[in-house]
Amino acid sequence: MNTLPAPIRALLKLVTPPAELPYLLDDLSEEFNIRSRTTTHPRATFWLYSQTTRSLGPLAMARLRARRAERATLTSGDPMLTQLHDDLRYSFRVAARRPWLSLTIIATMALGVGTTTAVFSIVDALLLRPLSFPAPEQLVRLASPVPDAPAAMVVSVPDVTDLQRTSHSIASLGFYDARTVAGQVGAEPERLGAVLAGPGFGETLALRPALGRLFQPDEYLETGPSPVILTHAFWASHFAGHHDVIGQSMTISGKPRTIVGVLPPLESAYPAGVYPSGDFDIWLPLVIPESSFLRDRVVMQLSAIARLRTGVTLERANTELAAFARGLAIEYPGTNTNRTLQAVPLRDTIVGPVRPMLLLLAAAVGAVLLIACANLGSLLLAHSQSRVREFAVRSAMGAASSRIARQLLVESLALAAMGGIGGIWLANTLVKGLVAVYPTQLPRANEIGLDARVLIVALGATLLAGWLAGMPLARQVRRLDLSRDLREIERGLGSRRRRHVLDGLVVGQVATSVALLFAAGVLLRTFLDMTAINPGFDARNLLTFDIAISSQPYPTPERQSAFYDALFDSLRTTAGVQDVGWGMFTPLAGGGWGDTFVREGTADAAPNLPAMQVKMVSPGYASALRIPLLAGRPIERKDRTGTPDVALVNAALAARYYAGTSPVGKRITFQKRTLEIVGVIGDIRSQSLWTPPSPELYVPIEQWGWRGGTVFLRTTAELHSAEASVRKIVRSLDPLIPTLNVRPFDERVRRSMAPERFRAILVGTLASLALLLSVLGIYGLVAWVVGRRTREIGIRMALGEAASRVRVHILADALRLGGLGILLGAVLAYGSAHYLRAFVAGSVRARDPLMLAATMLILLLVTAAAAWLPARRASRVDPLLAIRAE
């Protein structure tokens, strides 16, 4: 019992360390009481005052020391770490106490961080990192867009040669092309990807060969030596990286060539953007004979790469190029009217085509990460209700609310970190998978991988996710009002503010899901629409393979014709074969070239000449593909070198240029030759399923003398046996000719739809993920609300409310929230729909109202379903148990 006089207590309170004061006072009064009993009161009082005065000094010192020590622990770094350590230990204990919740959080985090990291590593490698050439920002491709082919990246040789002479902004340039050739290193001939490098090509890229040298000037001449340069990969795989390879000979297209160099191991050393299938094995010098049609100003078939002078901007270069093109148009109105010239950054030409796809992917993945964070945030927040008592106790023990908030953030960050580690592992797997399933070969694919940059982003994503997920709860705790929160718990109510935050998180999740699901729906419809397009030919039971004969053993057109005649006669008599044809052109994959022509007896004149795509095909091509003959006759075997030039036109050309009359029997002039149109065939989708048919001219391959192409074989035989007989026939005719890419044509058709399928599947998967997370979010929220209100529901039911009313009440509550999210999501989906424009085609619109309505309906149903279970549980509450439970 404390009986000390007030002045004494006041004095002691001044100097004593606060934590010790109650004990000190107890101690003092204990002895004072004893002394009061055993001696006189004045003596005891004297003792008390003497004790107190003598204590003041030491106590004050002790208090000072204590305060100094406290300040030291607050300012020095170590105690912060100690606190962090404590927080972490505590976090793990909390996490272990609720393993399912923790696992859910970690798994969600891993998913979010994993997908984000994987997509970033692809976007980074393709879009963000510079190309691996010296000063890659100076590299541009030259292009001469014409109104008919705005995206073509080809130029006319005389144009660019003139440019090179006069340009101030271009330091160097080189022409190049790509071709598939038959080459032979070992016993078997194989198909090699060859870059035809013109003078200055390798120098413009600033490539230093790993071995040997680049081509020399005389090697670009028709009469010069025949060299070849190997790519690093080809050298490694075919020559085991032996250094004595320089000077060795290898046979390419039947012609021996001397190996003069090996390129450096820059995988992206080839402007693969030109030919997307571009895995190149060798470089050959690009020889342009004086008589070559390539030297004709009208012909635009070669690609050109250029390096801008140091300090020259792209704008300046393009201004110069545009002015130069205008000059050409005045000088050569016959060929250059409407033709422009421009420089496009090399990087854009390589990764440009995949850019929108990657950005779509990044947006979808970012949305999923955000939804995951919102989900975790609400999960943590909902569960925090059960921890209010814990917070109250800690707060009563003197923990500042900021301290508790920090502890909660550490908790969510620790969970996020564990998820992040899983995410990095997942990202590694995902990246490999994504690259593997990407429909076309991704440019620079081999540069994709997890490196320091990607790991930093993964770390960033993890921290951001942990922070986003922990923030709602931490903010709540900072404004913790313990007495009220505890009271609300007693009454069985959720904290109203907490409820608001939770509602907001759920609305956000639903809204984002609507947008993602809508995008997925639009992409899926695009894909489905595509499968419904009639391509104009019949891809079933059609076997295709590529074949090319070299000029060496078949120097004359007669020899070549003889080979193909023998080949097709053998193929036609093979069991099961119904039709055979071949051409320099594969439907859906493009091929052929754009050109203009003059209709006989009309005033057709430049620059308004009729334009069309020219395809070279053999007899039997149209019938093998089941392209209907609409008028006249097909190309026949009699149409060959030495006979009058003939051509077929497609229905689109007939309709555009011979409206109302039949083109059969009409004559046209192009490439300085006069042709008679002998027939009209149906339109087919030549470039892709989406590209509507355009005017096309089919000329007999025999009359135009190309030596390779794709063979189409309509057969009822089973694929494997047909393939075997094809190979056998070709080998029996000439064992040195490779037969490649033997595959059913409908596989090629499917492949041409792969990008749309890929997009639909990928975004669909992400949308499903988002939907799943939202369902969990809604379910979690409703279940939590029901749990909090069990007592209230019990009372209401005890007072006679029907179970069905309880159910309806809770469902309505959830649907109100879901509805708000759905409306917001609809706005979001419509607002961001223009990003989808790049991916939709045909009859599908990016802002498809029906699709939006369907998406909204799905989300509404899903919300109802997610809320149904907890609502049903609520309606089955036993009033007695419910009231007793709290």
Next chain:
Amino acid sequence: MPKARLGELELLVMLALVHLGHDAYGISIRQEIERRSGHDVAIGAVYATLARLQEKRFVVPWLSDPLPVRGGRARKHWELTPLGERALKSAATSLAGMLEGLGLTPEPRRS
């Protein structure tokens, strides 16, 4: 670990803890010191000394059950840590070494 030198009052307080065992708290320590050494130590000095010893990790407090009276409070008891025991032994050894053969050791006071 370097040997921490003990001050006189620190030595007295620690010795009192040994004598008192489980019964060592503020005032009992003060009384024990007064009874055995004759020094009338101020209670504040005892508290300050205990705080210093706690900093050196020679002593630790523990809280007793609340006293069985109305409004009874827990007392803050003190005990030596193993480190404190070692420090005390070492101090006693050096003191005994210094006193040896001087004939100074008096008979303990009896009160």
